[in-house]
Amino acid sequence: MSSDAQIRAPSPIQRLRTVLFSQEGILFLILVVVVAVLAGRSDAFFTPRNLLNQGRLMSEVGLVALPMTFIIITGGIDLSVGSILGLCAVLLGVLWGGLGLPLGLVLVLVLLVGVLAGLFNALLIVRVGVPPLIMTLATLALYRGLAQGISEARSVTGYPEWFFRFGQGNVAGLPTQLGLFIVMAILAAVVLRSTTLGRTLYAIGNNPVGARFSGLPVGRNLALIYAFSGLMAALAAIIFVSRVTTTRSDMGSGLELDAIAAVVLGGTSIFGGKGSILGTVIGLVLIQLLKNGLALMGVTSDATIIVIGTMLILAILVNNFIQNRRAGI
């Protein structure tokens, strides 16, 4: 076979190899091995009930991890998502329980606040050129402070029954929030792979100056994804409040780290320009199932986080090793 023919039509084996040795392929293999091992060690692990339950617990981090993938692909980061979640949760309680607004309207307002919080991040990042790490580190403190101030350390409870559908109910046999997450993940994957916006994000991550000089709307696209990040954090807040039936100002603390861990484990480069939604989803599922499976095996929580930290490092090392061999380095 001539090399020209190879370029036009790679053989099925070569195609399989490309898929298998891609970031996502390797990660997926690791996931399969982990699931097999965990299922062998505990009868309670590989049951529909447990897996669906894990889907329920993972959806809030998952929703936030989708825009986080976009942002990290552009070379940015959003550390404020956990605080936006806390602020939105507290506002949900105060607007409904304190001011007595109808709950349906409150949900819309809360989503709007999430968008505004994200836009405020974008405003200073784009217009003033504050590095995303510093800007969102500042709003991590700012939004959390607002949440604490507004809540006055009080919780709001006693929501109507229909509100609990988001966090505790099922749709078509799936936990509501898992269904929502799957839909959002597919949308995000399509946007990233097949739209101008998606391609622009990679261009910004690879070379922000170049992207700007190519006439790409860098500022507008950044504003869009940070606003999307705020929106998803607000959505996660609604689901979280619905799941635990109360509001607290410390809700979502540490969420940003869980989301970033899923994104980078999924092969998205922290330097930008590289990554995928599929990778993020596999990373997310891998971390969640490891936590759950280890607990079911009888490993205590403090030991579990050690194992997960080690797994993160190993997965990234293995991936780097294989990618480097493929690249012939």
Added chain:
Amino acid sequence: MHVQKLTALLVTASLLGAGFAQGTWDGGDELPTNPLPCGTEAAPAPEPLPYDGGTAEGAPDLAGQPISLIDVPKLVGIGYFDATSTGIAQAAEELGNVTARTDGPTEANIDDQIAVIENYISSGEVSGILFAANDPVAISPVLKRALAGGVHVVGYDANSQPDAREWFVNQAEFNGIAKAMIDSLAAEKGEDAQFGIVTSTFTTPNQARWIAEMQAYAASCFPEMGWLETLEAQEDAVLSFNQANTLINKYGDDLDGIFGMTSVATPSSADAVTQAGLCGEVAVIGLATPNDMKPYVETDCVKSVVLWNPVDLGYAAVHVLRAVVDGTLEPGATTVSAGRLGDLQVVNGSEVLLGAPFIFTSENINDFDF
């Protein structure tokens, strides 16, 4: 001139203070009080309330059979919950037919705690859950799922909603803490001691409740005792230290004692008294954890630290859960037998009272590490 004015002001202030002493102490709340009887007299059994806890549905009958428990504290790796785990292990060993394990979040985080409990429910390997809630409402849905799955649930230290667990071991009631505080001052400085209070804020619920109960108990048992002033210090160490100094400087020789109402105010007040060289002159009594107070107890500057014994708390929780499984503690019961602690009283419908608060003194404080 200035000195005279100042003296006049001070006299007026203390007169005003004395006037107020007839009314409500600052920092107390307006809720009805329920002071305990004076001295060592036993409290009359309270009017039993109807049982308001939940039920483990379809739980297998394991009376006398070996059971396996999981203990989920607010977080693991801190001295306080190490102490409750120690008590839990002691009770399990003593009973012989209980295996207990502690596993909890590494941060006091509601979501992590819920995930830990979810996992143990899924594993199907435990017949009982002991918990100390990070949030009374947030933890309730998952506990209700445990009850619905036939798993017994007993809380300690921090409660959930009553119907999300069967029983709650209550470490101390407000009137019990109040009695222990006032009795300690009377024992140390006499029945006519004059004292000030350093609290968090006038509206902090627990502190306000304790202060109101202290006032009610002092009024009925030590009418000669004199309240000077309550000062707010949030839960801030520097502010607490300054406020304790304010009391020392303002009242001078009249001040016999300072009550610290928070675990921050008490050591800070002890520090202020030590630095003013008034150890022995001004008693410091308060709620605090032993480790913070050891330096002051060792120098004999502080004689009594009021809290509860977390080892006994964990120990009692295991006995309560075992009693539920064995059918010896049922809704409507008035007492439950808890090994070395004897019979514990049922209060508030579905709570088990650990007993009188524990007073840490130079004799026993080194036995504790939290």
